[in-house]
Amino acid sequence: MTEYIEFDENERDCLQELMNISYGSATAAIADIINKEATLSIPNIQTVNTKQFKEYLKEKLGNQVDYFITNQLISGSFCGETMFVIDRKSTENLALEFDLEGEELKDDDELKDVILEISNIITSTTLSKLAGLIDSSISFSPPQIEIVRDSNSFYRSYINEYSHIIIISTDIIFQEQNIRGELLILSKDNATIYLKEALNKILEEF
Amino acid sequence: MKCLVVDDSKMARRMTIKALSDLISENDEIIQASNGEEAFNLYKEYNPDICLMDLTMPVIDGFEATLNIKKFDEKAKIIIISADIQETSMEKAKKNGALGFIKKPVNSDNLKVMLEKLGLF
Numbered sequence A: 001m002t003e004y005i006e007f008d009e010n011e012r013d014c015l016q017e018l019m020n021i022s023y024g025s026a027t028a029a030i031a032d033i034i035n036k037e038a039t040l041s042i043p044n045i046q047t048v049n050t051k052q053f054k055e056y057l058k059e060k061l062g063n064q065v066d067y068f069i070t071n072q073l074i075s076g077s078f079c080g081e082t083m084f085v086i087d088r089k090s091t092e093n094l095a096l097e098f099d100l101e102g103e104e105l106k107d108d109d110e111l112k113d114v115i116l117e118i119s120n121i122i123t124s125t126t127l128s129k130l131a132g133l134i135d136s137s138i139s140f141s142p143p144q145i146e147i148v149r150d151s152n153s154f155y156r157s158y159i160n161e162y163s164h165i166i167i168i169s170t171d172i173i174f175q176e177q178n179i180r181g182e183l184l185i186l187s188k189d190n191a192t193i194y195l196k197e198a199l200n201k202i203l204e205e206f
Numbered sequence B: 001m002k003c004l005v006v007d008d009s010k011m012a013r014r015m016t017i018k019a020l021s022d023l024i025s026e027n028d029e030i031i032q033a034s035n036g037e038e039a040f041n042l043y044k045e046y047n048p049d050i051c052l053m054d055l056t057m058p059v060i061d062g063f064e065a066t067l068n069i070k071k072f073d074e075k076a077k078i079i080i081i082s083a084d085i086q087e088t089s090m091e092k093a094k095k096n097g098a099l100g101f102i103k104k105p106v107n108s109d110n111l112k113v114m115l116e117k118l119g120l121f
Helices: A009-032 A050-060 A088-097 A102-106 A108-133 A157-161 A188-205 B010-021 B035-045 B062-072 B086-094 B108-117
Strands: A044-049 A067-075 A080-085 A138-140 A146-148 A164-174 A179-187 B004-006 B029-033 B052-053 B076-081 B100-104
Touching: A009 A044, A009 A108, A009 A164, A009 A188, A009 B010, A009 B086, A044 A050, A044 A179, A050 A164, A067 A108, A080 A088, A080 A108, A088 A102, A088 A108, A088 A138, A088 A179, A102 A108, A108 A138, A108 A146, A108 A179, A138 B029, A146 B062, A164 A188, A179 A188, B004 B010, B010 B029, B029 B086, B035 B052, B035 B062, B052 B062, B062 B076, B062 B086, B076 B086, B086 B100, B100 B108
Parallel strands: B004 B029, B004 B052, B052 B076, B076 B100
Antiparallel strands: A044 A164, A067 A080, A067 A138, A067 A146, A080 A179, A164 A179
């Protein structure tokens, strides 16, 4: 059984700050595109096992509404995957900002197209910035998207490959437009070890 | 010189202090706060020459803390150091009384440029 990989207080604080910087760039990019003001949230970092992750998804997707979920695999020294989770109402509100109207707002393919693009910008900007900060190099698979109503229809068997998962989650919130989405970064065990070492290298500097 | 460094992240405060330490002397004093409320209280107590303030923080954020400090002391010199690099955030911070805005991560170069630009260094 893999040894449980935890972050101490300094490592967690450091990762939180790096995510804050990375996600700040992504949020600014989206805010710039739709020309609206976003609120940044403080990143939340949790280390969970597979069972706890199932519970996490169950809670997150437990509101009996549709969620648009994109996911992208990350490869490189920091590998894992990202998920961008946004509910249908937020998706429609976001689509309005891209001038979709009437029937287009009921067309799931049109909505998926908007979310794919937004998610791609958020993911690539955040992860590229984070990789730069921890002196790493990564690449992304093309994003995939699906609409899910509950965690059971979303949960995939490959998540079992993650014996322990770091969930780094942060919200993008456009208060006035009633848009809220969440980016989750899931890290595999090897990547977690790499990340821990990278964080300690940074901590040594300061 | 007394400098108040405000950020909820200890790591971020360390980075700011490291950037500052390249620019100030050993006799200068650095005070730290981890949220906007603490920053306001410490400002009243120590009356620092410069305040380096984050925006996204718990309890009271940097926007409100800047406003509170400027209401208390209209001559307060507050520079924002933030990852929230939206134009609207920069404008709001400025409107609340911040003199300048530095994008994270801060280093001694970008801090020096800002302090020189504002005539504080």
